Amino acid sequence: MGKKRYLLTHDLGTTADKACVFDDKLNLIASEVMDYKTYYPKDGKAVQRPEDWWRVFCTTTQSILRKCAIDPSEIAVVSCSGHSPSMVPISDNGQLILKEVPIYADLSSREEVSEFMESISEEDFYCMTGAGQVPEQYSLFKMMAFRRENQEGFNRTWKILNTVDYLVYRLTGNVRTDFSQACNTGALDIIKREWSEEILEAAGVPNEMMPKPVDSTSVVGEVTDIASSQSGLYKGTPVVMGGGDVACAAAGAGAVTEGVSYVCLGSAAWMGFFSKQPVLDYESKLVNYCHIVPGGYALQYQMTGAGICYQWLRDTIYRYKELDDDSTEETDYFEMMNAEANKSGVGANRLIFLPYMRGIWAGKTNPDARGVLFGLNLGNTVGDIYRSALEGMVFGIKEIMDSFEKLGYSSRQLTVIGGCAKSKLWRQVIADITGREVLCPAVIREAGSLGASIAAAIGVGMIDSFDDTKKIIEIVDVSYPNEKNHTKYQKYYSVFLETKERLNDLFEKLANIE
Numbered sequence: 001m002g003k004k005r006y007l008l009t010h011d012l013g014t015t016a017d018k019a020c021v022f023d024d025k026l027n028l029i030a031s032e033v034m035d036y037k038t039y040y041p042k043d044g045k046a047v048q049r050p051e052d053w054w055r056v057f058c059t060t061t062q063s064i065l066r067k068c069a070i071d072p073s074e075i076a077v078v079s080c081s082g083h084s085p086s087m088v089p090i091s092d093n094g095q096l097i098l099k100e101v102p103i104y105a106d107l108s109s110r111e112e113v114s115e116f117m118e119s120i121s122e123e124d125f126y127c128m129t130g131a132g133q134v135p136e137q138y139s140l141f142k143m144m145a146f147r148r149e150n151q152e153g154f155n156r157t158w159k160i161l162n163t164v165d166y167l168v169y170r171l172t173g174n175v176r177t178d179f180s181q182a183c184n185t186g187a188l189d190i191i192k193r194e195w196s197e198e199i200l201e202a203a204g205v206p207n208e209m210m211p212k213p214v215d216s217t218s219v220v221g222e223v224t225d226i227a228s229s230q231s232g233l234y235k236g237t238p239v240v241m242g243g244g245d246v247a248c249a250a251a252g253a254g255a256v257t258e259g260v261s262y263v264c265l266g267s268a269a270w271m272g273f274f275s276k277q278p279v280l281d282y283e284s285k286l287v288n289y290c291h292i293v294p295g296g297y298a299l300q301y302q303m304t305g306a307g308i309c310y311q312w313l314r315d316t317i318y319r320y321k322e323l324d325d326d327s328t329e330e331t332d333y334f335e336m337m338n339a340e341a342n343k344s345g346v347g348a349n350r351l352i353f354l355p356y357m358r359g360i361w362a363g364k365t366n367p368d369a370r371g372v373l374f375g376l377n378l379g380n381t382v383g384d385i386y387r388s389a390l391e392g393m394v395f396g397i398k399e400i401m402d403s404f405e406k407l408g409y410s411s412r413q414l415t416v417i418g419g420c421a422k423s424k425l426w427r428q429v430i431a432d433i434t435g436r437e438v439l440c441p442a443v444i445r446e447a448g449s450l451g452a453s454i455a456a457a458i459g460v461g462m463i464d465s466f467d468d469t470k471k472i473i474e475i476v477d478v479s480y481p482n483e484k485n486h487t488k489y490q491k492y493y494s495v496f497l498e499t500k501e502r503l504n505d506l507f508e509k510l511a512n513i514e
Contacts, residue, residue: 007021009453028442044108067441090161111142112203129199147204169502223235243292258275258276265426287301313385351376352392398493416444
C-alpha cells in the first residue's frame, strides 16, 4: 500500500461540485468541477437531487485521481463542505424519501414560518439560534412544509440530513452533522450548542429525527465497501466531518482569529468576521454561524445575488452558448464580459444595478425583492450593463460593511475568495468602492475546499490546530483603493441605497399580482 500523503475534499456549491486534492503541506495539487442541476418548479421553489451529488462526487473523485496519477491508497483522509441548509429526509434503511429536496434558495415555506411565529416570536427565535437570514431559508421550516405536503413520507423519515451529512452517510453509513450545518437548520440553540427542544416542539419535528452534531474536525467513519466500489476510494479511508460552505470558506480565507475579515464572491456574496462569542443583534439580524473552528463563531451578512447574477447576464444577454467557438472555456466568457465592463467607467455611465434577483435575505429582509437596472438610456452599452452589475454587487458588500462597522467590527484589509474574486477588475472595484486594501490569496475559488482540508488535516493529526492556517494561506496580490474613484463611488452608493429603499414596498406589490 502506498504512502498516504494526500487529502481529498469536495465542495458542493449551488451549481457544481468541486473536487480538490491537497498534499500533506496543504498545497492545492488539482481541482475538478462538474455541474449538476438546480430545479425551479415554480417561483420560490428551488430543489436539487441528492443522487446527483453522489453521482458527481464519484465521477469527479475517479477523474481527479486519474488526472493526478494518485493511487486511492495514497488518500489519507476525505472531507466535504457544501451549501447549507438543505433538507434531506432518509428512511431507516438509508433510502431517500424525496427524489428532489429543497435547498437554501427554496423560500416556499411562508405559511410554516407564520404558523411557527405564533408560538415563538421572530426575535426570540433569532436570539436562540442566531439565524438572521429570511426564515424561509432554514431547514426547520422546510421540515414543516414537508410534513404538511407529505405526511406519509414524514412518518417514514428516520433522520433529516443536510447536504454534507448526506455525503458522509453515503461514504461511511454513519449519520452525523457538524455544528456549522446544525446551526443553519434554525433548530440549534447556538449558545448551548444542542438541539432546542422548545423550537423542535413548536415546529412539530421529533428530536430523534435530528442527527448528532459533532465538531467539523471529527473523524466520523471510514469509507465502506459499497462507497469504495462506487467512488474509487480505498476502503477504510478516514472521513472527517467537514461543514457548511460559509464556515469552511471563512477558514480557507484565514478568518480563524479575532479581527480578521473576508469577502466571499460566489453565486452569493457575503462578508464575515471571526468571533469567540455569538453576537446577537436583532435589529440588523447579524447571522451567527458555528465556525468549523471548535467553539468559535463565524459572523456574517449575506447578499444572495452576486455571481449568480453575472451568470444570468452571461446566459441571457451574452448568450455564450450560441457562439461558434467551442474551444473557449466557459470561465473565459466571464473574462470577455469583464473586458467589456472595463471599457465603461466608474458608475457605468449613470447605470445602477440592484442585485436582488433572489430577494434580500439579510438586515431588512425582503424575499420579494428582485433585480433592477435603474437609469437605462439609449447611450448605454452592454459594457455599462456588465459594469453596473459588478458595481451593484459591490455596493451590496459596502452596505454589509457599514452594518458591521455599526457593531464595532472593522478592518483595514479585506481578503477576497470565491470564483468571482479571480477577476482583477472585480477586486479593484471592491477596493475603490469600500476604500479598503483587497488581498488576493493563492487559493481563491477553492477556499471552501481549503477550509475543509484544514479541518481534515487536524482530524487525522497532519497539523495541530487552526493556528497553522496563517502559515498555509499565501497572499499573492493586493489591490489598493483609488481615492478619486472612491469619492465618486460614494455618490453612486447613495443613489443605490435610496433606490433600494424606495422600491421596497413595490417589490411586494409586484409579487402579489396573480
